[in-house]
Amino acid sequence: MLPAVRCTITKPDGTRVYETMEAVNPATGETVATYEEHGDKEVEQCLAMAQETFEEWRERPIREREELLANAADVLRENKERYGEIMTKEMGKPISEAVAEVEKCAWACDHYAENAGAYLDSEQHPSPPGTAVSTVHDPLGPILAVMPWNFPFWQVIRFAAPYLTAGNVGLLKHASNVPGCAVALQEVFEKAGYPDGVFQTLLVGSETVDDVLADDRVKAATLTGSGPAGRAVAETAGRHLKKTVLELGGSDPFIVLDDADIDAAVETGVLARTQNGGQSCIAAKRFIVHEAVYDEYVDRLVSAFESLTVGDPMDEKTDVGAQADPDLMAELHDQVQASVGAGATCLTGGEPLDRDGAFYPPTVLADVPEGCPADSEETFGPVAAVYEVPNETEAIEKANDTQYGLGASLWTDDRDRGRRLARQVEAGCVYINEMTKSDPRVPFGGINDAGYGRELSEAGIKEFVNRKTVWTQ
The missing domain is CATH 3.40.309.10 (Aldehyde Dehydrogenase; Chain A, domain 2)
Known part of the structure; x- marks a missing residue:
């Protein structure tokens, strides 16, 4: 019994076309639902939409982005029982913990809806008389998130809430045994009123991550997962000089x-x-x-x-x-x-x-x-x-x-x-x-084989921005 059963077809030209992804309830062994995976064509469409949407999204006033995030918090609370049930049936956690996880996600959205503007406000620096020097925080572009099954909503929201509000757009490659959660998370942002392309779910297997991360339109990546998965993402990102944040294992x-x-x-x-x-x-x-x-x-x-x-x-x-x-x-x-x-x-x-x-x-x-x-x-x-x-x-x-x-x-x-x-x-x-x-108000992350970089709080929202110095003479 596997968490997700994947049927794969490859065309003669090497193009990958995936048929189905099945989520299996680990408590019963029963198939929860079957999803159609994204093939190469769909992945390309998502990348193109992400790039196109970013050009408009980055210009949105941050207050508007904060308001949309507050809407996302409302969507999460209104649907917490349904989302909790999806989690429980796909990965087995008690329903009470699953509903609490959705509530925590709403709290994180509230936090950044209230504080993102202050976190990203320009910073003034000492400078010669008659000059003004500041650091401003510009978004980078499409960010790839490779996320695990254990906290299938929280891990995603703690990347999406700060990074989208900073003006980036997100591409989620979720664990293959929680496809229903991945689809539901895209629904959250759609119901909240986000423009198409700001947050997209890629229903793909791990073998697709390298190609997506190597694409010029993807500017950075964040991963929560195993050490080998983190090393693989870091290696690909390093070859293409792209920043990563990794949260890996712990003892x-x-x-x-x-x-x-x-x-x-x-x-x-x-x-x-x-x-x-x-x-x-x-x-x-x-x-x-x-x-x-x-x-x-x-x-x-x-x-x-x-x-x-x-x-x-x-x-x-x-x-x-x-x-x-x-x-x-x-x-x-x-x-x-x-x-x-x-x-x-x-x-x-x-x-x-x-x-x-x-x-x-x-x-x-x-x-x-x-x-x-x-x-x-x-x-x-x-x-x-x-x-x-x-x-x-x-x-x-x-x-x-x-x-x-x-x-x-x-x-x-x-x-x-x-x-x-x-x-x-x-x-x-x-x-x-x-x-x-992990708490949205304080930085979270590890050292050594536990990874690097920080998520949440002010430190987290600034991981994927260009901290640009602006000198005015």
Whole structure:
């Protein structure tokens, strides 16, 4: 059972014509819907429309672009149940989380509708008497977005809301197992009153990305996804001297110190590891716990994991739905088995549920050996690796013992201690007494193998603009 079944035809001249893309419900194995893919002709039409539309869209006063984005927020709220159901049926997240994701998208639209103009206002600089020097922010043109299935609305809106409002136009290549979400997202902007061509969905496979990115009309790209996908996009963009923003994998530490509020750290830790079925780059994956509270914390974490309801994602009472893809679940299980084989102890979970659908239980691994998959790789599912450390120094060392560097969560009742240690954690963001999350008001992004560049807030909207110096004598 695959998340999307694609039937491909290639003409004798090499032109690709795709027939269908089928989205499959991972909770039931049933086909949700079938979509006609875009072939080379349709892709060319989209690129031509994007370029043509950009020339007009860039001249729109930013206040008009902000008003349209506010309309998009309204469309999202008015259709949140329908959009949430599309998400749940295509990738398996609980319906309550899917609806909340749509609401968060509306919030991001509200944020940029209210703040984009201020973010992009010209900046004045010191200059000789009689001169004026400023930096203005001009849009670049069509931006390609390669987006993942795990947060199929949020990942797209957090690129589209700032970049379109800055005057760019967007081309979305979404994950092939969420074509309904991709179509619905284009609908959002159409219903909001955006001109045709400002936001377009390309229903294509990954093999088309290189050609689209290499096209002269595409000026930059943003990708959220795996390391290999990010490297491939960065390589193509580099050959053509095009800017990229990459948000890749993570193996985020969740550090619980000896003076932490254990009640809060358990409650938040459960959500931080199991939200979205654990399928999140910024999920808490490595729980690093001070020896003074280790036994209590782990016992309570295991108990909380075992109390979660794993089941039908369309049921409001479900805490953990289906994994998005049976093959990805099998990879996760292989990581768990290999880690146990290397010496890790499975305290709960550890086996796919004996039922139809791709269901994996919340799992806790202790005594995790260095270098085993649960220690050194990203586990994209509800699997927590727990570690016991004797002091804060070793906690930070273990937190930084990763190729990634996306986010971190650090728990202590001493806020000064938290801020001091946060500066020692090698990550793009550190949350003290809170789970790692993305918020439209603050910059988001990683370092090392977690990617580069920033999304959201003022930093995000300025990633894909020409920061042009204008000197007036």
